[in-house]
Amino acid sequence: MTALDDHGVALDVAHRAGEMLxxxxxxxxxxxxxxxxxxxxxxxAHRFIMSELRRMRPDDAILSEEGADDRSRVGKExxxxxDPLDGSSDYGYSPHWSVHVALVVDxxxxxxxxxxxxxxxxxxxxxAPQRVPAGVESGEAPxxxxxxxxxxxxxxxxxAALGADIYxxxxxxxxxxxxxxxxxxxxxxxxxxxxxxSCAPVAVARAAGLVCCRLDGSPLTFNKPDPWxxxxxxxRPGLVDDICAVMGxxxx
Ligand SMILES: [Mg+2]
Numbered sequence: 001m002t003a004l005d006d007h008g009v010a011l012d013v014a015h016r017a018g019e020m021l022x023x024x025x026x027x028x029x030x031x032x033x034x035x036x037x038x039x040x041x042x043x044x045a046h047r048f049i050m051s052e053l054r055r056m057r058p059d060d061a062i063l064s065e066e067g068a069d070d071r072s073r074v075g076k077e078x079x080x081x082x083d084p085l086d087g088s089s090d091y092g093y094s095p096h097w098s099v100h101v102a103l104v105v106d107x108x109x110x111x112x113x114x115x116x117x118x119x120x121x122x123x124x125x126x127x128a129p130q131r132v133p134a135g136v137e138s139g140e141a142p143x144x145x146x147x148x149x150x151x152x153x154x155x156x157x158x159x160a161a162l163g164a165d166i167y168x169x170x171x172x173x174x175x176x177x178x179x180x181x182x183x184x185x186x187x188x189x190x191x192x193x194x195x196x197x198s199c200a201p202v203a204v205a206r207a208a209g210l211v212c213c214r215l216d217g218s219p220l221t222f223n224k225p226d227p228w229x230x231x232x233x234x235x236r237p238g239l240v241d242d243i244c245a246v247m248g249x250x251x252x
Contacts, residue, residue, distance in 0.1 A: 004056070006103050007126035010113040013052045014101040014200070015122040017045045018115035021085060021099065025092045038088045042066050045084030045099060053080050053101075060103070063227060065196040071225055079104045079223045083196035087171025095119060098173030100200035104222045112203025114173045121177070128207035129180050135238025136185050141165045142239055143184040145175045147191070154190040154247070161246040176201030176234050180208045186235035186243055190215060195227040201234065211240045216248035 004012055021041055024030065030040060046066035053062055057080070061073035064082040073079045080103050087097035095118020102112035115122040123129050136142045142164040146154040155166035167184055169175055175187040176198075199222055202212040212220060215231035217240070233243050 005126075006057075006111045007113075007124055009053070009056050010101045010103060010111050010200070011122060011124040013049055013056075014099045014113035014115040014124075016052070017049050017084060017099045017101075018117040018122060020048055021045055021091070021097075022117045037092045038085075041085045041091045042088055046082075049082050049084050049099075049101060053082075063196065063223070065194065069227070073223060074225050076223070077106055081109070081195050081199040081222065081227075083173070083200070086173045086197060090170040094170065096170040096174045098171050098177070100173050100196060102200035102203045104199065107222055109199050109203040109206075109222055112200035114177055114200050114204050116171075116174055116177055119174075119177070119181075123177055123180060123204045123208075125203050125207040129204065131209040132180065132182055132236055134209070135236055142186065142242075143167065144186045144188055144243075145169060145178050145184045146187075147172075147175070147189050150190050154188050157190075158188060158243070158246060162242055172197040172232075173201050176205050179210060179234050179236075180205055186233065186239050188215075188235075188243055188247060189232045190247055192228055192230055193232060195222055195224070195229060198229060198232050202232075205234045209237070211235050211237050213240065213244070215244065217241070217244040 061076040061079040083100035091097045099115040102109050113124040144164045145167040148168045151168045158164045178184050212234050
């Protein structure tokens with residue numbers, strides 16, 4: 001058995017965490033009251049991913065949505081940024097949840113994987129996904145997915161300005177992979193989000209040839225002392241300027 005490189009570690013850990021979460025949904029002895037499934041999914045996927053990354057990459061720092069952040073990671077060259085279960089309110093109720101595992105090297109998310117077991121796929125950075133087309137098909141309305149909670153704000157604005165068809169679905173990872181799959185042309189989130197929401201999806205999306213930036217087109221930054229981030233665009237290259245022109249003045 002050969003040792004996995006970083007891309008392989010991300011893919012392997014995200015994929016197996018997704019399989020574990022699928023098994024957990026079918027577990028007969030789980031307490032499903034009071035958000036029990038969501039709670040157990042978050043906790044168990046976190047423990048699994050932490051133990052696997054510590055085993056395979058013992059020298060690296062880890063930032064997980066479900067872990068305590070003592071900020072000792074800040075300034076480290078290599079930091080794994082993990083969302084053990086993204087879209088947890090959909091977990092057990094729809095296919096729209098995902099597992100995010102990314103590695104930030106010197107601030108850049110160069111390695112990552114997003115598992116969407118409901119779509120029976122785990123996307124990574126090497127091998128990269130098939131490259132998406134550069135633009136929107138000529139004569140077609142741009143197809144843009146936005147967050148459910150922001151559809152009235154982001155969706156209506158993009159619809160009015162660009163004539164876009166607007167879609168909503170749970171989980172940042174699922175929305176980003178909808179762009180990678182070619183189901184839609186862009187994903188726009190006009191509000192704040194955390195680095196674990198965006199990091200692995202951005203790594204995978206860039207590997208597929210998509211542009212990832214803030215609402216005003218400025219670069220995304222990772223492994224900040226405060227992992228909160230103001231807004232996200234993941235788009236086919238030919239559409240990103242139009243989106244940023246509409247959304248760029250948006251306050252987070
Ligand atoms: Mg989560």
